[in-house]
Amino acid sequence: MEIMVYIAASLRSFTDRVPRIELSAKSVREALDVLTDRYPEAVKGFFDETGDLRHFISIYVNDRDIRSLKGIATKLSDGDELWLIPAIAGGAQKEGEEAPAKKPAGGSVISAERMKAVTIEEKQIERYSNHLQLKEISIKGQKRIMAGKVLIAGLGALGGVVAERLAAAGVGTIGLADFDEVKLPNLQTQTIHSTRDIDRPKASAARDRLKKLNPYVSSVLHQEKLTGDNIEEVVEAYDLVVDATDNFVSRYLVNDACVLHGIPEVFGAMYQFEGFVTVFAPGGPCYRCLYPAPPPVGIVPTCAAAGVMNALPAIIGGLMATEVLKLLSGSGEVLIGRAITLDAWNLQYHAVQTVKDSGCAVCSVHPVISTAMDIDYEDFCGLKENPEEEPIATIEPEELARRIAEEEPITIIDVREPHERAIRKFPGTIAIPIGQLARRQNELDPDTDTVFVCREGKRSILAIRTLREAGYEGPMFSLKGGLEAAAQIIFPNEGAWL
Ligand SMILES: [Zn+2]
CATH class of the missing domain: 3.10.20.30 (Beta-grasp domain)
Incomplete structure (x- = not known):
């Protein structure tokens, strides 16, 4: 075939x-x-x-x-x-299994009582006239949107787009959860933040932007790091949650808390030119149903390491905001039990069915997770060292600089991809992209210390694990913090180093 x-x-x-x-x-x-x-x-x-x-x-x-x-x-x-x-980009329905509801019971996550309690001022009628003219939203839908309380976890590229759309739409309360600060490389994709916001907390920079956009919206800041101990308390105050985080620990955390409190979650993820969007809600599958376990550390690079095309968040974030508006207004076909992937560069769109896992650790009939406090999420995502595994030796950038300067025998393997090496060159290294390491291990000398370098110091750890599994026994070290940390130390005179 x-x-x-x-x-x-x-x-x-x-x-x-x-x-x-x-x-x-x-x-x-x-x-x-x-x-x-x-x-x-x-x-x-x-x-x-x-x-x-x-x-x-x-x-x-x-x-x-x-x-x-x-x-x-x-x-x-x-x-x-x-x-x-x-995972990052995923989804599917078991035969004979009940089809999940396309939207929560009653249509909207906002009750009729809460909708009726909302009053619309004359100015707001003018401001929200686009939605009022849509019969699918109209006055009742708009009031439900205004009554809505939505938590946005992660105020990067996707979270920023969703936050701006929801604020402009008039969502009553927007929770802004992020403990990070705005950095220069963020600005190309994270357009909710401005140049003058550099070094400011992302959550408060986002709040200021939303206030300017729509003074009727109230923002609630959550600037503490989300953990198993605080996540449930944070999400339970909201009608729905948008997961726009960029790491697996946060994804499982947010998923588990939403399932445990019966809160729908709009989920989006991106990788380079590709995006993925779905909605998890009671009755349908959850993130753990799709992906019971995260990938081994280093196999799926983060957006920061892999890059993301700057128009993509507008598309994927726009789809996520649309799902929020459907869930709040109680209209439209919500992406529950379905997921879409989009490859924007080749312009290919694919919709798949997502399946509930009858053995899911958190949303099945007999879940093993009853509170997020029970789970060590960092450990689950492989971010803690396994005591049974031989620890990975690291080398500090200063030490590597010294060994290079003193011409000590050492082999340096650059495991980045060719296009990454073109941005920041590291002369005197052997370039072996991580995918080719196992088959090219004969290029290494097991009698010489070998240092693996990558951009952030994560793939270099994976490289060492890969070679160990492939049977290589020479001394191996990972450059701590990768070239991001080492550039100014190893090549202090290289200027912009481009
Ligand atoms: Zn599940």
């Missing part, structure tokens, strides 16, 4: 950057075999040590999750499309 396999952007490091692969296979298993024969690096990315497909990758045949079909034994027909969608 001739089929087409679509590889999400964050998995393309395993397929030599190829986004679409035509191949011939009778089943999903056979297709994966053909794929991994053609791209041996993909074995480690797609499968865990026991040979099972990794939990952070969902596979769809056309729009159906293979878990709702026959798993990897699912048969393929001519012309089928196989979509590999990992």
Whole structure:
């Protein structure tokens, strides 16, 4: 059977950057075999040590999750499309399982009493006239929007777009959760913040912007780091939550708290040119149903490391804001039980069904999680060292600079991708992108100290783990903080170093 396999952007490091692969296979298993024969690096990315497909990758045949079909034994027909969608970009409905509600019972998350309690001033009628003219929203929908309390977790590129749209729409209370500060590289994508906001907390910079946009909206700041101990208290004050965070710890935290309190969550994620949007709500699947476990640290780079095209947040954030407005106004088809992915660069859009996992740790009939306080999220996401695993040795930038200056024998491996090396060069290194390491380990000298460098110091750790698994036994070190931390120390005279 001739089929087409679509590889999400964050998995393309395993397929030599190829986004679409035509191949011939009778089943999903056979297709994966053909794929991994053609791209041996993909074995480690797609499968865990026991040979099972990794939990952070969902596979769809056309729009159906293979878990709702026959798993990897699912048969393929001519012309089928196989979509590999990992966490960051994901989704699917079990056969015989009840179809999830397309919107919460009663239509809107805002009750009729709360809607009736809202009064609209003359000025607001003028301000909100666009929505008042839409029969799908009209006066009742607008009042529901005005009664709404929405928490936005993460005020980066996506959260910023959603916050501005919701404020302009007249959402009554907007919670702004972020403990980070605005930095220069944020400004290209995070247009809620301005140049003069650099070094200010993102939450208060966002509040000031929203106040200017619409003085009727009240903002509530949450500038503390969200943890298992405080997340439930934060989310329970809201009607719905927007997850616009950029890391797996926050995603599982926000998901669990929303499920435990029965609060719908609008979810969005981006990677380079790709976006993913869905809605989790009682009755439908949750984030853990789609992705029971995060990817191993370093396999899916963060947006900061991988880059994001600056118009993408406007599209993905716009879709997220639309879902919020539908949930508040009680109109339209909400993306519950469905998800969409968009590859903006190749302009490909794909909608999939999302499936509730009957064994989900938090939303199943017999959940193992009853409070977020029970979970060590950092540990779950692999951010704590495993005491059974040999620790990864690191080298400080100062020490590496000294060893280079004194010409001590040392091999430096740059595991970044070619386009990253073009931005910041590191002379005297051997360039081996992380996806090629296992097969090129013969280029390393096991009798010499080998230092792995990447942009942030995360992929270099993954590189060492990969080589350990591949049986390499020489001394290995990860450059602490990556080139971001080391540039000014190792190359103090290189100016802008571009
Ligand atoms: Zn679930």
